[in-house]
Amino acid sequence: MxxxxxxxxxxxxxxxxxxxxxxxxxxxxxxxxxxxxxxxxxxxxxxxxxxxxxxxxxxxxxxxxxxxxxxxxxxxxxxxxxxxxxxxxxxVPQGWLERRSSNISKVMGTPLQILLLCGLLFAASKASIEIFAEKAATWQATLASRGGYEVFRVASERKKTPQEQIVQIGFENGIYFYDGVTIGDWFGIGRYSQFTRLNLDKPPYVGEIVAPQALLDAVSKFHVEMIAVNAGRFQFEPDKYRTLFEVEAVTPTAYLLRPKARID
Structure with missing residues (x-):
């Protein structure tokens, strides 16, 4: 290929x-x-x-x-x-555009333009209010539809201390759902390149989570006991990691991992 x-x-x-x-x-x-x-x-x-x-x-x-x-x-x-x-x-021929603009101005006088503008604003405002009302009425479903919400909700419930941190891989837009400090992003400390590798072997040619021991070594420096993995963003085969980690499938694409050996 x-x-x-x-x-x-x-x-x-x-x-x-x-x-x-x-x-x-x-x-x-x-x-x-x-x-x-x-x-x-x-x-x-x-x-x-x-x-x-x-x-x-x-x-x-x-x-x-x-x-x-x-x-x-x-x-x-x-x-x-x-x-x-x-x-x-x-x-676009400029003469044609000018003639077209002139014809439109003759047909649509200022009062009609104002009415059309008001109508558009009303329609947009009405639609926005309806969308907001629908989201507010189904708030839990709205939250659940956001990537990372479920896995961070579960992680918040499972943490052993209020200060417990978590490494997340692929959920940078959902870190606000975790009740604590998250580590992991495309840049900076705990960047994804530390926990993933290039994949040139099989489609869709996106990054995949590093091998179990390499993942354990990578997260050990952060002294965390939970890792959230987004299998929708990175290739992840949970069965490969069960030897070194407790693997929980929170959703079909969100996994919560706990190292079986304590990380000091």
């Missing part, structure tokens, strides 16, 4: 710059690269705007190498939007 020859990180994203667009498609954020087409526009050079698409390209390459998560594209999205607007400006 050609994918097996790629340099993949734990998300299954290639770090090969030639595979930048493929990596962005994998994460569903390829639209952010549309503005790169302005590099080839003569208008961009004539207007001395070439630095804008080059800046976007540089950011995307750095993003691909170091933090390929969709949310880390947010700082560059305004620039990507401006470049997309330049694309639209280049392809």
């Amino acid at each position: 050609w994918l097996q020859r790629l340099d993949l990180n734990s998300l299954g994203i290639s770090k090969n710059p030639l595979m930048l667009l493929g990596s962005m498609r994998t994460l569903g954020v390829a639209a952010a690269a549309t503005g790169l087409l302005t590099i080839f526009f003569p208008q961009t050079r004539r207007a001395h705007l070439l630095a804008l698409p080059i800046t976007l390209l540089a950011y995307l390459l750095i993003w691909q190498q170091f933090f390929p998560l969709g949310r880390y594209l947010l700082p560059i999205l305004p620039l990507a939007a401006v470049l997309c607007a330049l694309l639209v400006h280049a392809f």
